Amino acid sequence: MTRFLGATQTLVADSLIGFVAAHEELVAFGRAAKFVRRRALHPGKVAVISGGGAGHEPLHCGFVGAGMLDAACTGHVFTSPTPDQILAAMDETDTGAGCLLVVKNYDGDVMNFEMAAEMAAGRHRVETVIVEDDAATGPSVRSRGRRGVAGTVVVEKILGAAAERGEDLAALKALGEGLSGRLRSMGVALRGVTSPDTARATFALGPDEMEIGVGIHGEPGLYRTGRAGPAEIVRLLCEPVLAQLAPLDGARPLLIVNGFGGTPPIELNYAHALARAFLRERGIVPARALVGTFVTSLDMAGLSVTLALLSPAEFELWCAPVTTPALVW
Amino acid sequence: MTRFLGATQTLVADSLIGFVAAHEELVAFGRAAKFVRRRALHPGKVAVISGGGAGHEPLHCGFVGAGMLDAACTGHVFTSPTPDQILAAMDETDTGAGCLLVVKNYDGDVMNFEMAAEMAAGRHRVETVIVEDDAATGPSVRSRGRRGVAGTVVVEKILGAAAERGEDLAALKALGEGLSGRLRSMGVALRGVTSPDTARATFALGPDEMEIGVGIHGEPGLYRTGRAGPAEIVRLLCEPVLAQLAPLDGARPLLIVNGFGGTPPIELNYAHALARAFLRERGIVPARALVGTFVTSLDMAGLSVTLALLSPAEFELWCAPVTTPALVW
Numbered sequence: 001m002t003r004f005l006g007a008t009q010t011l012v013a014d015s016l017i018g019f020v021a022a023h024e025e026l027v028a029f030g031r032a033a034k035f036v037r038r039r040a041l042h043p044g045k046v047a048v049i050s051g052g053g054a055g056h057e058p059l060h061c062g063f064v065g066a067g068m069l070d071a072a073c074t075g076h077v078f079t080s081p082t083p084d085q086i087l088a089a090m091d092e093t094d095t096g097a098g099c100l101l102v103v104k105n106y107d108g109d110v111m112n113f114e115m116a117a118e119m120a121a122g123r124h125r126v127e128t129v130i131v132e133d134d135a136a137t138g139p140s141v142r143s144r145g146r147r148g149v150a151g152t153v154v155v156e157k158i159l160g161a162a163a164e165r166g167e168d169l170a171a172l173k174a175l176g177e178g179l180s181g182r183l184r185s186m187g188v189a190l191r192g193v194t195s196p197d198t199a200r201a202t203f204a205l206g207p208d209e210m211e212i213g214v215g216i217h218g219e220p221g222l223y224r225t226g227r228a229g230p231a232e233i234v235r236l237l238c239e240p241v242l243a244q245l246a247p248l249d250g251a252r253p254l255l256i257v258n259g260f261g262g263t264p265p266i267e268l269n270y271a272h273a274l275a276r277a278f279l280r281e282r283g284i285v286p287a288r289a290l291v292g293t294f295v296t297s298l299d300m301a302g303l304s305v306t307l308a309l310l311s312p313a314e315f316e317l318w319c320a321p322v323t324t325p326a327l328v329w
Numbered sequence: 330m331t332r333f334l335g336a337t338q339t340l341v342a343d344s345l346i347g348f349v350a351a352h353e354e355l356v357a358f359g360r361a362a363k364f365v366r367r368r369a370l371h372p373g374k375v376a377v378i379s380g381g382g383a384g385h386e387p388l389h390c391g392f393v394g395a396g397m398l399d400a401a402c403t404g405h406v407f408t409s410p411t412p413d414q415i416l417a418a419m420d421e422t423d424t425g426a427g428c429l430l431v432v433k434n435y436d437g438d439v440m441n442f443e444m445a446a447e448m449a450a451g452r453h454r455v456e457t458v459i460v461e462d463d464a465a466t467g468p469s470v471r472s473r474g475r476r477g478v479a480g481t482v483v484v485e486k487i488l489g490a491a492a493e494r495g496e497d498l499a500a501l502k503a504l505g506e507g508l509s510g511r512l513r514s515m516g517v518a519l520r521g522v523t524s525p526d527t528a529r530a531t532f533a534l535g536p537d538e539m540e541i542g543v544g545i546h547g548e549p550g551l552y553r554t555g556r557a558g559p560a561e562i563v564r565l566l567c568e569p570v571l572a573q574l575a576p577l578d579g580a581r582p583l584l585i586v587n588g589f590g591g592t593p594p595i596e597l598n599y600a601h602a603l604a605r606a607f608l609r610e611r612g613i614v615p616a617r618a619l620v621g622t623f624v625t626s627l628d629m630a631g632l633s634v635t636l637a638l639l640s641p642a643e644f645e646l647w648c649a650p651v652t653t654p655a656l657v658w
Binding site: 014 | 340341343344345346347348350351383384386387391586590591592593594595596597598599600601602603605618619620622625627628630657658
């Protein structure tokens with residue numbers, strides 16, 4: 001409804017041109033602009049490759065760089081990249097140690113990354129890690145299991161850091177699979193996504209309504225309810241996240257408060273304070289927090305809370321240096 | 330209309346608690362939480378201090394850290410910090426070389442920072458730099474001259490880097506004043522700011538309208554017009570910016586595309602591509618660009634374009650290392 005965008009045909013391609021131009025010291029277009037790659041590859045290291053539909057920026061291209069991804073493939077808005085794009089990224093960034101594909105759990109993404117891996121047989125050694133952190137979905141709700149949402153940042157950062165340290169393909173796959181049970185997210189929307197094609201919101205919320213358990217593609221949530229106060233909203237997000245997390249002795253909790261695109265920093269910081277208070281009452285003190293706009297759903301107003309119970313080794317990988325357009329430390 | 334926020338009484342304080350907790354390795358609260366300061370001060374260096382009303386996050390607290398600000402004072406939403414807050418920041422961060430105050434050009438901010446400087450007489454050497462980059466305003470429109478908007482990031486970064494290199498108070502003031510004529514911004518809104526007090530938009534735009542020349546406090550713009558296509562919108566922002574910039578031989582142009590809070594990265598990157606195309610047609614190639622959400626107006630949908638014609642020395646200061654919550658390189 002309130003979008004700046006007009007030219008839906010070229011929106012994704014033009015936006016990527018603007019992105020690469022803003023970060024040309026870190027990233028470059030791959031062949032025929034099929035993907036975005038790290039400017040300087042690191043020979044002998046496993047190539048970590050991800051991707052998905054556009055509309056989730058800065059995910060995934062914003063995480064291409066030293067200590068995280070080697071390449072990211074972007075499809076049309078909310079549409080998987082093609083196997084051809086993914087294969088091109090493998091061809092250009094595999095320097096001999098193989099490719100690790102990090103894939104959010106959606107039918108289209110899983111299918112196209114699988115197809116690319118099959119096409120790569122004989123040319124690349126390939127392993128795949130599926131991200132499935134959305135506490136609002138599960139095997140009982142969707143045949144493919146839980147959706148991949150903001151927890152994708154955790155998986156890409158930790159696997160990227162491990163690859164940078166020289167871990168091999170099998171070790172990276174085991175690391176990614178080990179994270180799966182200890183990583184959950186839950187989101188709330190106060191205004192739906194404006195579809196670039198129709199300029200209409202994908203679901204309409206009244207001024208006194210909110211949608212709990214939303215995805216990042218304009219999917220309706222688990223349920224709609226009356227607008228609660230901020231502390232209550234945060235409770236409705238944190239409780240299902242905590243309930244689904246597999247406990248881990250000696251865990252270093254990582255907390256992420258992620259904006260969906262239409263929510264400003266003042267609100268995200270506020271939600272972060274509330275989430276910390278909620279966790280503190282339950283004896284949980286985050287060892288590190290990340291607050292900002294990392295996995296969006298175009299201009300959706302709302303946010304998600306992610307909690308990861310990391311092992312000390314995983315936590316060290318989270319804290320390792322990273323230099324990407326959207327994450328630097 | 331679509332806000333997450335509820336508790337307006339404690340919103341700013343709670344949001345700052347969340348902010349400091351997320352970045353505790355870089356920043357800390359000053360005495361009585363009156364301001365946010367750099368965790369590790371750098372003795373003998375001029376203290377660079379800024380501040381303003383809340384609602385513009387990550388400005389100013391997000392720019393506290395090595396290579397930029399020593400302290401930032403936050404008032405209530407769209408309300409200047411008090412002289413008492415500013416004086417407390419000076420007392421705690423002046424390590425002997427004096428204080429440089431960076432102030433956006435609004436009556437309330439200018440008055441309160443002036444009052445703090447007077448109260449500091451005999452205790453601190455103080456100089457002030459006023460930021461006035463908004464091409465939509467000027468001496469003919471408002472008695473105080475042009476408003477300070479997204480160009481504030483340029484002034485804070487360059488003066489912060491110069492202070493870090495040991496420049497003294499007089500040199501920093503001259504550097505700041507020198508930038509003034511070569512720094513301009515212009516903004517567009519597609520949806521007004523939702524006031525936290527009333528939960529209503531400060532100005533109402535129809536779905537086919539846009540407001541050109543908006544400020545960052547919900548002020549209406551220079552004019553309202555029908556919704557144009559993206560390239561036309563960018564032209565309406567870039568033309569007045571270019572027209573008002575004092576030329577500089579050998580300038581290194583810096584381009585900023587800044588989101589106002591309710592606009593996601595995909596749109597900002599797209600606008601960046603369009604702004605580059607506009608400038609290229611006029612023979613201007615940005616030496617560096619910054620694209621993201623840096624100076625907000627709560628959840629306003631829209632963006633601004635800033636252009637700075639930097640001297641090679643200023644450009645080097647822009648590129649110098651910085652480690653703050655919102656800007657790292």
